[in-house]
Amino acid sequence: MADVPAGNALLRVDGVSKSFGGIAAVNAVSMEVGRGESVGLVGPNGAGKTTLFNCVCGQLQPEHGTIDLDGRPLVPLPTFERARLGIGRTYQRIEVFPDMTVRDHLLVALRARWRRGRLWRDLCNLSKPSVEETAKVEDVLGMVGLRDRAEAPVASLGLGSCRLVELARALVTDPVVLMADEPSSGLDVHETRELGAVLRQVQRDQGMAMVLVEHDLSMVAEVVDRTVVMNLGEVIAEGDFESVMADRAVRTAYLGVQE
Amino acid sequence: MEHFLGFAIPGIPFGCTYALVAVGLVLTYQATGVLNFAYGAQAYLSAFVFTYLVQNEHLPVGLAFVIAVVVLAPAVGLIFDRFLFRKIAPANVIAKLVTGISMLIGIPAVLSILFTNSNQYNPPSILFNPDVVYFRFAGTPINGISVTSVLATAVTLVALVVLIRWTSLGLKMRGAVESRRLIELDGVNGGRVVASAWAVSGLIAGLAGVLLAPAYGQLQFSDYADLMVAAFAAAAWAVLRSLPIAVLVGVLMGVTVNILQGYLPAGSIWSSAVLTSLPFIVLVGALVLVPGMRTLGGAKDPLAAVDPPTPPTTAALRAPEFDRVIKILWYVLLVVFSVSMLTWMPKIWANVFNAGLAYSVVFLSITLITGMGGQLSLCQATLAGVGAFMAAQLASHLGLNFLLGGLVGAATAAVVAVVLAFASVRLRGLGLALMTIAAALVFDNVVFAEVDTVHGQPINVTPHAVGLGILNPDGRAYFVLAMVVLAVCVFLVMRVRRGSIGRFLGAMQGSSTAASGIGVNLTWMHVLVFGLSGAVAGIGGTLLSINQQAVNPNTFSWEFSLVLVVVVVTTGVNTPEGAIQAGFGYVVLQQLLTYVPGRLGGNSLLIIFFAFGALTYVAHPEGILEFQKRRWTLRFERLLLRDRATPSSAAPPGPEGGTPAWAPDPAVGG
Numbered sequence: 001m002a003d004v005p006a007g008n009a010l011l012r013v014d015g016v017s018k019s020f021g022g023i024a025a026v027n028a029v030s031m032e033v034g035r036g037e038s039v040g041l042v043g044p045n046g047a048g049k050t051t052l053f054n055c056v057c058g059q060l061q062p063e064h065g066t067i068d069l070d071g072r073p074l075v076p077l078p079t080f081e082r083a084r085l086g087i088g089r090t091y092q093r094i095e096v097f098p099d100m101t102v103r104d105h106l107l108v109a110l111r112a113r114w115r116r117g118r119l120w121r122d123l124c125n126l127s128k129p130s131v132e133e134t135a136k137v138e139d140v141l142g143m144v145g146l147r148d149r150a151e152a153p154v155a156s157l158g159l160g161s162c163r164l165v166e167l168a169r170a171l172v173t174d175p176v177v178l179m180a181d182e183p184s185s186g187l188d189v190h191e192t193r194e195l196g197a198v199l200r201q202v203q204r205d206q207g208m209a210m211v212l213v214e215h216d217l218s219m220v221a222e223v224v225d226r227t228v229v230m231n232l233g234e235v236i237a238e239g240d241f242e243s244v245m246a247d248r249a250v251r252t253a254y255l256g257v258q259e
Numbered sequence: 260m261e262h263f264l265g266f267a268i269p270g271i272p273f274g275c276t277y278a279l280v281a282v283g284l285v286l287t288y289q290a291t292g293v294l295n296f297a298y299g300a301q302a303y304l305s306a307f308v309f310t311y312l313v314q315n316e317h318l319p320v321g322l323a324f325v326i327a328v329v330v331l332a333p334a335v336g337l338i339f340d341r342f343l344f345r346k347i348a349p350a351n352v353i354a355k356l357v358t359g360i361s362m363l364i365g366i367p368a369v370l371s372i373l374f375t376n377s378n379q380y381n382p383p384s385i386l387f388n389p390d391v392v393y394f395r396f397a398g399t400p401i402n403g404i405s406v407t408s409v410l411a412t413a414v415t416l417v418a419l420v421v422l423i424r425w426t427s428l429g430l431k432m433r434g435a436v437e438s439r440r441l442i443e444l445d446g447v448n449g450g451r452v453v454a455s456a457w458a459v460s461g462l463i464a465g466l467a468g469v470l471l472a473p474a475y476g477q478l479q480f481s482d483y484a485d486l487m488v489a490a491f492a493a494a495a496w497a498v499l500r501s502l503p504i505a506v507l508v509g510v511l512m513g514v515t516v517n518i519l520q521g522y523l524p525a526g527s528i529w530s531s532a533v534l535t536s537l538p539f540i541v542l543v544g545a546l547v548l549v550p551g552m553r554t555l556g557g558a559k560d561p562l563a564a565v566d567p568p569t570p571p572t573t574a575a576l577r578a579p580e581f582d583r584v585i586k587i588l589w590y591v592l593l594v595v596f597s598v599s600m601l602t603w604m605p606k607i608w609a610n611v612f613n614a615g616l617a618y619s620v621v622f623l624s625i626t627l628i629t630g631m632g633g634q635l636s637l638c639q640a641t642l643a644g645v646g647a648f649m650a651a652q653l654a655s656h657l658g659l660n661f662l663l664g665g666l667v668g669a670a671t672a673a674v675v676a677v678v679l680a681f682a683s684v685r686l687r688g689l690g691l692a693l694m695t696i697a698a699a700l701v702f703d704n705v706v707f708a709e710v711d712t713v714h715g716q717p718i719n720v721t722p723h724a725v726g727l728g729i730l731n732p733d734g735r736a737y738f739v740l741a742m743v744v745l746a747v748c749v750f751l752v753m754r755v756r757r758g759s760i761g762r763f764l765g766a767m768q769g770s771s772t773a774a775s776g777i778g779v780n781l782t783w784m785h786v787l788v789f790g791l792s793g794a795v796a797g798i799g800g801t802l803l804s805i806n807q808q809a810v811n812p813n814t815f816s817w818e819f820s821l822v823l824v825v826v827v828v829t830t831g832v833n834t835p836e837g838a839i840q841a842g843f844g845y846v847v848l849q850q851l852l853t854y855v856p857g858r859l860g861g862n863s864l865l866i867i868f869f870a871f872g873a874l875t876y877v878a879h880p881e882g883i884l885e886f887q888k889r890r891w892t893l894r895f896e897r898l899l900l901r902d903r904a905t906p907s908s909a910a911p912p913g914p915e916g917g918t919p920a921w922a923p924d925p926a927v928g929g
Contacts, residue, residue, distance in 0.1 A: 080775045080780045118759065121759065127757070
């Protein structure tokens with residue numbers, strides 16, 4: 001179990017298992033994320049990182065184990081209710097709303113998070129963005145550097161910008177924990193560096209917890225406080241980045257040979 | 260037991276035909292990812308040509324079979340592939356469905372025009388004589404139709420299993436279902452593989468068509484539509500994957516229908532309602548109980564990213580100056596139209612436009628569910644009918660004013676839609692389309708045909724029941740009523756579209772995974788959009804019945820639901836503007852076609868126009884009218900605003916800076 005001070009755990013995953021057709025994608029995994037803590041979840045392809053993310057966010061139901069957010073059990077809740085509790089997420093494979101502008105992405109997330117979308121408000125023409133909403137959206141757009149592309153339909157943006165849109169959409173809801181799934185996937189070195197800087201700054205400024213799944217280990221080293229390594233559905237090591245990377249089991253998992 | 264077998268065994272040939280069509284559907288889906296709604300029409304086409312050649316041209320049965328089944332049926336499959344389905348992006352489920360539907364209603368319409376003598380009687384059997392009893396099985400006489408059906412089905416199934424399991428072509432077909440483009444990257448000629456699948460499935464459709472034909476004295480398309488629904492049910496239990504399950508369920512259905520026919524009292528509501536509804540009950544059962552059907556059609560093409568994005572609407576694209584001009588022109592048009600309708604408009608055209616207003620409201624319900632909700636509902640005419648029938652019932656039984664009854668009817672249609680939404684809450688895309696068409700068929704057979712109608716005859720709407728002088732033949736009250744209703748509906752739909760709910764629905768369309776991930780309750784949105792759409796359809800149905808002065812089951816049939824869909828996707832399903840264009844386009848064209856000599860097709864021409872018009876949905880998912888509007892808007896902008904640096908500054912570049920497919924022709928304009 002993680003090195004989180006007692007009573008300070010925000011997200012607690014305990015003994016979670018999920019299998020597909022008899023193959024255990026996640027096998028009795030336990031981990032904790034403290035308030036304001038940034039945890040890197042790394043491991044080779046097929047380690048079960050994204051499956052664990054899907055179990056936490058509600059896209060998949062675990063077969064065993066419990067997941068709590070701030071002491072509240074998440075497993076019985078559908079995905080949208082987990083999001084409303086403050087779980088923000090970005091996806092390994094880009095998930096955006098292509099016909100919407102960047103600004104609308106943020107607005108729709110804000111409304112969904114705070115349950116401000118009501119049919120009667122629409123019918124009475126009370127759904128125009130409030131001053132508070134506009135300010136919040138502008139703030140986040142500025143934070144991730146998308147202000148100049150705010151009115152562009154997302155379908156017209158490149159992959160790097162889409163990654164930023166996903167991040168901004170998650171951040172605008174003031175998540176208590178941000179689950180970022182391979183945010184640098186498909187980005188070049190320059191874009192990855194910029195994204196890492198944004199993530200680090202936002203996480204520290206907002207004081208939110210973050211779980212980062214990432215293959216770019218230099219980005220992980222730069223952004224996270226603690227690293228958890230998974231392989232073949234199980235946690236094989238955890239601790240600070242340097243010590244974890246020096247771990248024999250981790251090196252074997254990554255390099256595929258016994259040293 | 261003898262009784263039981265006596266009822267069951269004659270059902271086997273029907274079951275074999277269901278099974279054969281179900282197998283064809285599974286094969287097409289497995290190789291191409293298309294649930295071919297036109298399959299019933301393909302079977303009907305071959306049966307029609309086969310019977311025509313034998314009965315009218317007196318060709319030998321063998322030669323007619325070769326022409327209608329061996330040559331024509333695969334050729335139709337190849338034409339479908341080459342000119343229609345190949346052009347559709349694999350992930351675009353709605354485009355595939357709309358294309359199939361347009362052919363389903365278009366092919367019989369074409370036949371009725373091409374062949375003036377479209378009534379074909381006594382279709383022949385392809386192998387054995389239908390009038391000869393070849394042997395008895397458990398005391399039941401087995402005639403030529405039964406022998407032919409069972410034999411042909413067995414041979415076809417064995418051939419198919421060999422093709423799919425043990426040939427290289429079969430392996431490639433299985434690979435093509437995920438993405439034809441992906442197997443092409445492996446060096447496979449994906450186009451040829453998919454074309455082969457279409458040809459084989461076309462052949463099976465043709466064979467099923469001529470096998471079924473002798474079972475009926477007269478060849479009618481409605482029998483083939485029923486055949487298709489039964490096959491859909493069998494294919495659904497097989498999750499469009501397992502050939503043995505498709506065959507088993509198909510045969511069982513044929514047998515069950517015959518057994519029920521034998522045991523249920525003839526002429527009772529049970530025999531008519533249960534028998535006609537059985538395939539739909541089986542279909543709904545599959546959709547609700549078989550987990551695989553919930554995600555059907557939802558698989559993403561791994562190469563979907565190479566498809567161009569959906570173009571923005573003209574309204575979102577045009578320059579502000581031009582936008583102002585267009586808005587003013589709309590208001591001017593509205594005023595001129597209203598004044599004309601209230602003063603000088605000839606009565607015949609006033610009636611046409613009045614009908615157009617009513618249809619526009621019905622089309623608006625499709626804009627809500629398909630344009631905004633991103634789901635294809637094939638029961639919008641049914642929901643309109645629920646509203647109209649409820650109003651008529653309340654008027655005739657309680658003496659309630661038809662207009663007030665219409666409001667109750669709209670609420671009832673909304674409730675029916677909500678129930679349907681809950682029943683289909685886990686279904687999307689294909690599954691939802693099947694569920695809604697099943698609902699439409701059940702309403703046709705069980706409700707509309709039975710409730711206070713005499714064998715499906717219309718209920719009259721009297722001027723007294725409506726009141727306010729609305730049905731006064733010399734008055735304009737109906738026009739005022741319809742205009743107000745349409746304006747209110749459009750106004751409210753626009754409010755929803757621009758508000759939070761519209762944004763949530765847009766998010767759902769874009770990515771349901773991300774939408775639920777940010778806190779959008781997908782179930783609630785699904786139910787809400789169905790409910791709203793049902794209410795609007797109910798209002799439209801009532802308005803339409805007042806206009807026609809009758810509540811006519813034919814106006815609200817499942818076939819008409821399909822016609823509504825192809826009409827509105829031709830004009831543009833995404834906006835209320837598109838719904839109004841569809842409403843007026845439909846009635847104006849219908850009126851214009853009355854001036855064309857009847858021998859040239861009459862109403863069939865209207866169906867053909869929109870059925871083939873809907874094929875443009877493949878290239879222009881925003882609607883061909885919307886496409887032309889954008890094209891001309893951009894041309895005018897270039898011409899009129901040439902001094903500005905980039906007149907259509909709202910036009911974004913394509914993904915990664917490329918040029919989107921909808922960009923204006925660079926050779927045009929200033």
